[in-house]
Amino acid sequence: MARVYNFSAGPSTLPESVLAKAASEMLDYNGSGQSVMEMSHRSPVYDEIIRSCQSLLRQVMNIPDNYKVLFLQGGASSQFAMVPLNLMNKNHKADYMVTGQFSKKAKDEAERYGEVRVVASSKDKNFTYIPKVTKADLDPDADYLHICFNNTIFGTKFPYIPETGDMPLVADLSSCILSEPIDISKFGLVYAGAQKNMAPAGLTVVIVREDLIGNQMDVTPTMFNYKVHADNDSMYNTPPCYSIYMCKLVLEWIQNEIGGLEKMKERNAAKAKVLYDFIDSSKLFQNNVNPEDRSMMNVTFVTGDADLDKKFCKEAAEAGFVNLKGHRSVGGMRASIYNAMPPEGIDKLVAFMAKFEADNA
Numbered sequence: 001m002a003r004v005y006n007f008s009a010g011p012s013t014l015p016e017s018v019l020a021k022a023a024s025e026m027l028d029y030n031g032s033g034q035s036v037m038e039m040s041h042r043s044p045v046y047d048e049i050i051r052s053c054q055s056l057l058r059q060v061m062n063i064p065d066n067y068k069v070l071f072l073q074g075g076a077s078s079q080f081a082m083v084p085l086n087l088m089n090k091n092h093k094a095d096y097m098v099t100g101q102f103s104k105k106a107k108d109e110a111e112r113y114g115e116v117r118v119v120a121s122s123k124d125k126n127f128t129y130i131p132k133v134t135k136a137d138l139d140p141d142a143d144y145l146h147i148c149f150n151n152t153i154f155g156t157k158f159p160y161i162p163e164t165g166d167m168p169l170v171a172d173l174s175s176c177i178l179s180e181p182i183d184i185s186k187f188g189l190v191y192a193g194a195q196k197n198m199a200p201a202g203l204t205v206v207i208v209r210e211d212l213i214g215n216q217m218d219v220t221p222t223m224f225n226y227k228v229h230a231d232n233d234s235m236y237n238t239p240p241c242y243s244i245y246m247c248k249l250v251l252e253w254i255q256n257e258i259g260g261l262e263k264m265k266e267r268n269a270a271k272a273k274v275l276y277d278f279i280d281s282s283k284l285f286q287n288n289v290n291p292e293d294r295s296m297m298n299v300t301f302v303t304g305d306a307d308l309d310k311k312f313c314k315e316a317a318e319a320g321f322v323n324l325k326g327h328r329s330v331g332g333m334r335a336s337i338y339n340a341m342p343p344e345g346i347d348k349l350v351a352f353m354a355k356f357e358a359d360n361a
Helices: 016-024 044-061 075-087 101-110 226-231 241-258 261-281 306-318 343-359
Strands: 067-072 093-098 115-121 145-148 169-172 189-193 204-209 298-301 333-336
Touching: 016 241, 044 067, 044 241, 067 226, 075 101, 075 169, 075 189, 075 204, 093 101, 101 115, 101 145, 101 169, 204 226, 241 261, 261 298, 261 343, 306 333, 306 343
Parallel strands: 093 115, 093 145, 145 169, 169 189
Antiparallel strands: 067 204, 189 204, 298 333
């Protein structure tokens, strides 16, 4: 069976060379006579894997030395609680920008642990834009500002990094991490579920400035304490071993085959431009996101007719373009064009869309 073009929002497509490498090592990793899936996480051979993965992530993302890299579990959703439990610890206040479903969930969870203020929201226009926020808009007593940098469901992305001064900026990078360079020093903490751009589902990466570790609330569960994981080099309990191994392979792919994050950004921007340019010129398809706030990773579009949208998704799947149905809260279609989506996948999708438009004019 030929491989399809998988536009799933996550778990998402992985680089074929990474899958081939993993397949070749499935039964015997590096002469160990065992699979990474079955080896002890305390063994020297696995210790080399997890340390190599962390080192590569630091290199690829240019992470400053005063930040800890944590390999955790529980998905990005677990961070909705871990962030306030560990950071809402001075004035028990936090500012949140609500720009989509996941930032709202993060805000709702944080309200369990302290006073939360919505400093800005784009709900008034169904999350089709990113509000502009300056330092003057923030509560000076807030312990941090939380944002979701790329909104998977609605296809928006922050075109700027909010200026917060001494206040820590916290960002959910789940659907855009590793897609382009980002200045980690502008953030106090970033986190990401790995299942979109990094690895299979199961791994959650947290990058946190060292001075923000160790001031957790007394009620914080041990497994939700950043200090516990930092002190144990992400090995307090059994980590998501295979996902970390796959993350290492993906980082090697970015570094060795792509040429780093600057090259990755060029590749991703070119892919997105091809798709957005077609949609903007189309008489059938439309994208409702404010142009300057469009995501480079998640492209949403509609025909304006729910039945026609359904027909498009069905015929697209039959043609080998799968998982194009939009989120149930938005409808329409969504093409998640993460790092591993090859440029030819976009070209072929656009050709299919052009044919569908001609056939359904």
